[in-house]
Amino acid sequence: MLKIKNLSAKVDGKTILKGINLEVKPGEVHAIMGPNGSGKSTLASVIAGHEDYEVIKGSMSYQGEDLSEMDPESRSHKGIFLSFQYPVEIPGVSVTNFVKTAINASRKAQGFDDMPANEMLKKIREKADLFDIDSRFLSRSLNEGFSGGEKKRNEIFQMAMIEPKLAVLDETDSGLDIDALKVVANGVNKFRNKDNAIIVITHYQRLLEYIVPDFVHVIFEGKTVKSGSKELAMDLESKGYDWIKEKN
Amino acid sequence: MKFQEKLLYSHIAFEELFDVSNPIHEKRLKALKVFEKKGFPSRKDEAWKYTSLNSLINRDYALFPKKETPIELKKVKKFFLYEIDTYKIIFIDGVYSPFLSDTTHDGLDVCLMSAALSKFKYRKIIERYFGNISDNKDSLTALNTSYTREGAYIYVPKNVVAEKPIEIIHFSTGKEQAIWLHPRNLIVLDTNSQAQIIERHQSLKSHEVVTNSVTEIFTNKDALLDYYKIQNDLTSSSLIDNTYISQEKNSTASVHTFSLGGKIVRNNLNFFHMGERINSTLKGITILDGDQHVDHYTLVKHSQPNCESFQEYKGIFSEKSKGVFNGKIFVESIAQKTNAFQQSNNLLLDDLATVNTKPQLEIFADDVKCSHGCTIGQLDNDALFYLRSRGVPKKEAKALLTYAFANNILDGVQLPIIKKRIKSLISKKLGVNLGFDL
Numbered sequence: 167m168l169k170i171k172n173l174s175a176k177v178d179g180k181t182i183l184k185g186i187n188l189e190v191k192p193g194e195v196h197a198i199m200g201p202n203g204s205g206k207s208t209l210a211s212v213i214a215g216h217e218d219y220e221v222i223k224g225s226m227s228y229q230g231e232d233l234s235e236m237d238p239e240s241r242s243h244k245g246i247f248l249s250f251q252y253p254v255e256i257p258g259v260s261v262t263n264f265v266k267t268a269i270n271a272s273r274k275a276q277g278f279d280d281m282p283a284n285e286m287l288k289k290i291r292e293k294a295d296l297f298d299i300d301s302r303f304l305s306r307s308l309n310e311g312f313s314g315g316e317k318k319r320n321e322i323f324q325m326a327m328i329e330p331k332l333a334v335l336d337e338t339d340s341g342l343d344i345d346a347l348k349v350v351a352n353g354v355n356k357f358r359n360k361d362n363a364i365i366v367i368t369h370y371q372r373l374l375e376y377i378v379p380d381f382v383h384v385i386f387e388g389k390t391v392k393s394g395s396k397e398l399a400m401d402l403e404s405k406g407y408d409w410i411k412e413k414n
Numbered sequence: 415m416k417f418q419e420k421l422l423y424s425h426i427a428f429e430e431l432f433d434v435s436n437p438i439h440e441k442r443l444k445a446l447k448v449f450e451k452k453g454f455p456s457r458k459d460e461a462w463k464y465t466s467l468n469s470l471i472n473r474d475y476a477l478f479p480k481k482e483t484p485i486e487l488k489k490v491k492k493f494f495l496y497e498i499d500t501y502k503i504i505f506i507d508g509v510y511s512p513f514l515s516d517t518t519h520d521g522l523d524v525c526l527m528s529a530a531l532s533k534f535k536y537r538k539i540i541e542r543y544f545g546n547i548s549d550n551k552d553s554l555t556a557l558n559t560s561y562t563r564e565g566a567y568i569y570v571p572k573n574v575v576a577e578k579p580i581e582i583i584h585f586s587t588g589k590e591q592a593i594w595l596h597p598r599n600l601i602v603l604d605t606n607s608q609a610q611i612i613e614r615h616q617s618l619k620s621h622e623v624v625t626n627s628v629t630e631i632f633t634n635k636d637a638l639l640d641y642y643k644i645q646n647d648l649t650s651s652s653l654i655d656n657t658y659i660s661q662e663k664n665s666t667a668s669v670h671t672f673s674l675g676g677k678i679v680r681n682n683l684n685f686f687h688m689g690e691r692i693n694s695t696l697k698g699i700t701i702l703d704g705d706q707h708v709d710h711y712t713l714v715k716h717s718q719p720n721c722e723s724f725q726e727y728k729g730i731f732s733e734k735s736k737g738v739f740n741g742k743i744f745v746e747s748i749a750q751k752t753n754a755f756q757q758s759n760n761l762l763l764d765d766l767a768t769v770n771t772k773p774q775l776e777i778f779a780d781d782v783k784c785s786h787g788c789t790i791g792q793l794d795n796d797a798l799f800y801l802r803s804r805g806v807p808k809k810e811a812k813a814l815l816t817y818a819f820a821n822n823i824l825d826g827v828q829l830p831i832i833k834k835r836i837k838s839l840i841s842k843k844l845g846v847n848l849g850f851d852l
Contacts, residue, residue, distance in 0.1 A: 214803045218795055242805035254797040258821030259814055264804075267814075272805040324804065 167192050167363050168213070168332055173224035174388075175212050181222070182208040184388035190332065193360040197374055197399060198367045200385035201407040206367045207251060209385065210336040213365075214248035215241045228332065242268075243275035245331030249321040249338050256308040261320060262290060264308045265327050272328065293326040297353050314341030322350050326357055333357070334365045339373040351376030371403040386410050417471055417594075418453055422446070424477050425560060431478075438531060438562065441545050445559035452553035464738040464770045465680055465709040470624050470652055475594035478563070482509040483587045485618065490514070493583060493616050495831050500612075501580040503566040507587055508595045510564060522609075523569040524580055527598055530567035539569060543602055547630050547660040547686060554682075555656050558596045558628040565598040565627075570607040570637075579610040579829060586651070588621035599629040603637035603665075610640040610829060620650045629657045633665040635689065640828050641667070643681070646674040646839055649704060656682045663689025663718070670827060671698040672836050673708040674843050684713045685723065687749070692721040699728050699820045699836070701843050702735035702767075709738035716749040716782075723753075728820040729760040731767035739771040741786070747778040756786040761793065761819055763812070813844035 168190040175183040182205045190196055200206050212219050213226070215238035226233045228246065236244075256264065270280045281289075294304060297319050309317055318338050325333050335354070339347055354377050358364060366377055374382075374396065382398040383390050391410060392398065402409070415423075425446055432439070454471050455462040483506050494502065501524040504514035510526055517525045523536075530536040531544075548555050566582045584597055603609055615625050633639050645653065653676055659667050673679055685694045700708050714723040729737040739758040760769045773786040793815050801811035817840060827833045841847070 211799070214799075216796075216799045216803075218799075237808070238799060238802035239805055239807050239811075242803055246803075248803050250800055250803075254794075254800040256797075256801075256814060256818045258818050258824070264814075267810070268804040268806055271807060271810065275805070328804070 167229060169225075169227045171225045173212070173221065173226055175208065175219050175221050177208065177219045182388055183212065185390070186224070186385070186388070187390050188383060190363045190365060192331075192363055194381065195358065195364045195366065195377065195379045197379035197382045197396075198365060198385060199369070199382060199399065199402060201411070202369075204385045205388040206385055207336055210248055210334045210365075210367055213334055214238055214246060239271070240275070242328075242330075243272045247325050247328055247330030247333045249318075249325055249333065249335045251337040251340065253309045253317045253321055255310045255312075257310045259308050260305050261308050262304045265290065265324060268324070268328060289327065293323055296326060296356060297323050298349055299323055315343065315346040318342055319346060319350060322353050326353060331362050332365070333362065334367065336367045337369070338366070339368055339370065347373065348376060371399045374399050384410055417474055420474065421477070421557065422450055428478060428561060428563075432563070433532065436531060437537070437541055438544060442560050442562060445550060445556040448551060448556035449553050449560060452556070455553060461711065461740070464736075465678065465707065467678070470678060473592065473622070475592045475622070475624065476590040477594055478561070479507045479509060479590060479593070482506055482511055483589050484513065485511075485585065485587060487514065489618070490585060490616075493585075493614060495579065495581060495612065495835070498579070498831050500578050501576075503580070503582050505564065505584045505597065507585070507589060507593060508564060508597065522571060522574050522576055523567065525567050527565040527567045527600060528563060530600065531562075536567070539602060540600075543630065543632055544600060545630070547632065547658040548628055548656065549658070549684070552656070554626055554654055555628055558598055558626050558656065561596040562598040563596070566601070567599070568601040568609065568611070570603045570609050572604045572606060574604075574607045576607075576609040579612060582611065582613045584615045584625065586617045586621070586623040588617065588619040590621070592622035593624075595623065595625045595627075597625065597627045599627070601629065601631045603631075603633045603639055605634045606636040607634070608638040612642045612644065612832065614644045615647055615651070615653050617648045617651045620648055623651045624654070625652070626654045627656065629655070631657065631659040631667070633659065633661045633667050635662045635664055637662070637665045639665075639667040641669045642827070642829070642832055643669065643671040644836070644839075645672060645676055645679055645708075647676040649675065649677050649706060651676055652678040654680045654682070658684045658686070659694070660686045660688060661692045661694065664691050665689075666693040668695035668697070668826065670823070671710070672839070673698065673700040673702070673710075674839055676706060676708070679708045681708070681710045681712075683710070684715070686715045687718045687721050690718050690720045692718065694721075694723040695826065696723070696725040697727065697823050697826055699823045699840070700737055701730045701816075701820070701840060702737060703732045703843075705734050707736045709740075711738075711740045713742045713744065714754065716743070716745040716752045716754060719748065719750045719752070721749065721752055723755070725756040726823060727758045728823055729758070729769055730763065730816050730820065731760065731769055732763040734764075734766045736767070737769040737771075739769070739788070740774060741772070742774040743776070743784060743786070745777040745779050745782055745784065749779050750781045752779060752782040752784065754782070754784040758788040759819070760788070760790045761816065762790060763793065763816075810846045813841070813846040816844060817841075
């Protein structure tokens with residue numbers, strides 16, 4: 167589904183990624199871990215197509231298609247989703263209206279008509295229940311005045327609505343208390359199936375107790391330095407990132 | 415002959431149309447002398463540094479058409495708040511249209527300036543209020559006064575709440591290829607009365623129209639005024655709006671200005687405080703493209719203690735459009751405990767768009783709270799990326815962010831139908847269909 171080979175990328179003239187390798191197949195959950203500043207969030211932005219980041223070396227393909235020249239909206243239309251670490255506040259646009267806009271934009275790009283209103287409403291209710299989201303929340307302005315936890319929950323709610331093929335969750339656990347974490351993880355697990363794939367980016371092993379990965383990759387100074395099974399996350403937890411830093 | 419000279423010569427013929435024994439005859443003549451002496455403002459005048467009228471005044475205009483040009487209701491219905499019941503005072507090329515209007519004398523007067531000026535029963539109000547707050551030393555205001563003939567006259571008596579909003583709409587048909595209009599409005603809200611008023615200037619086809627409008631508003635003790643200016647005219651039309659609001663104690667006046675279209679628009683919006691515990695609100699959204707130019711020139715004169723004023727203007731400028739905001743707050747030494755706030759926030763979406771924003775505070779009292787701020791920025795790339803990564807195309811994503819930027823100005827709009835109308839005008843202006851009503 168996603169193939170990243172020896173990828174380097176820069177932003178504002180500074181090279182952040184210096185050799186990323188990652189292959190994700192349908193049905194798989196990959197965890198990407200690493201210390202602060204190692205390039206995890208940059209990788210997420212590069213996968214989703216942030217135009218401030220420039221790929222300078224290597225390749226990145228999605229479902230056999232080269233991603234390097236594709237704009238972010240087209241990536242979204244083809245099934246790539248990024249859950250943001252810091253979602254943007256949009257005063258005056260409700261969660262419901264935004265989700266409608268996003269879904270119908272994607273349908274339009276694929277040559278379909280807008281989703282019928284009743285179908286949309288039904289889907290919104292169903293997914294909102296899944297994340298313990300009440301209807302008042304849905305009529306609030308997107309992310310405006312949301313707590314950290316509400317923002318993250320809203321991100322995962324949008325993911326569930328958009329139903330991407332490849333979801334990248336960038337530090338979805340940060341700012342969540344343990345109850346919220348469980349709700350979010352539960353939603354992600356329900357979303358998970360044999361046809362889609364998830365990349366979980368996190369600092370801590372904690373989230374991975376709830377969203378169990380098939381593979382774990384460690385990024386350090388812009389490079390994938392270690393890949394392995396979920397046990398690798400346990401090792402990191404007990405030994406700390408210094409263990410990786412010493413080895414490199 | 416230059417247009418300025420034509421204005422002076424034509425005045426004799428203009429005055430012959432009226433009863434020269436009318437009390438405002440003298441005011442007209444005096445005002446003409448002011449205009450004769452000062453002429454049109456130029457960029458050498460500090461107040462007109464960023465707005466030049468040269469492109470407007472160096473050509474000829476028709477001045478006062480005598481007859482109404484009828485227009486069909488269905489052609490102009492969309493410019494009315496047709497979803498709700500309103501009073502309407504409608505003018506076509508400066509001439510009153512009884513057919514399109516819906517005036518009243520039942521409980522309050524919503525009628526014509528020409529009637530108010532000529533009928534004896536209005537004389538007391540005219541003598542007390544007409545020309546008494548407008549700046550007669552200002553050349554454009556003086557020009558309007560000298561050519562005062564028609565406009566809206568609204569009088570809301572003591573303790574009366576106008577039950578329907580009042581629409582004042584000036585249409586220009588383009589029958590004259592170039593026309594200069596001088597609408598003059600007088601609005602008096604007597605003690606403890608209330609009114610909601612919507613003002614619009616609209617061309618029906620592309621032609622050179624310049625409207626130099628003067629509106630005098632008096633809110634007496636405890637009165638409440640809610641005023642909306644919808645400026646979404648064609649790019650061939652220009653507007654110089656001179657609005658003067660005089661407030662007595664405990665009164666509240668709010669003016670929202672939505673500037674979405676026009677060639678050159680200048681909004682001179684002036685508030686004067688004549689008593690204590692007055693509240694004044696000035697808010698605006700400006701969204702421009704092409705060569706459009708909008709200049710907001712505001713003045714709040716705090717002359718009494720314990721009053722508040724609140725100004726917030728949001729501007730969004732694309733292509734080669736130009737915006738100006740000059741906000742003057744004057745606090746006299748007696749005006750202790752004044753609370754004055756002013757904010758001008760602007761988005762420049764293209765390299766050639768410009769905005770000049772200038773706060774001007776003159777404070778002579780020592781126990782006051784005055785704050786001001788202005789920002790000029792661009793759309794945030796990360797925010798744009800967020801929306802695009804959810805599948806929203808770039809153009810729509812930009813529109814959503816732009817709308818989000820201006821959105822809070824609509825919070826103070828009391829009439830839901832105005833809110834709806836402005837939102838739909840904004841999405842049209844931004845050229846997007848978001849699949850939902852903003």
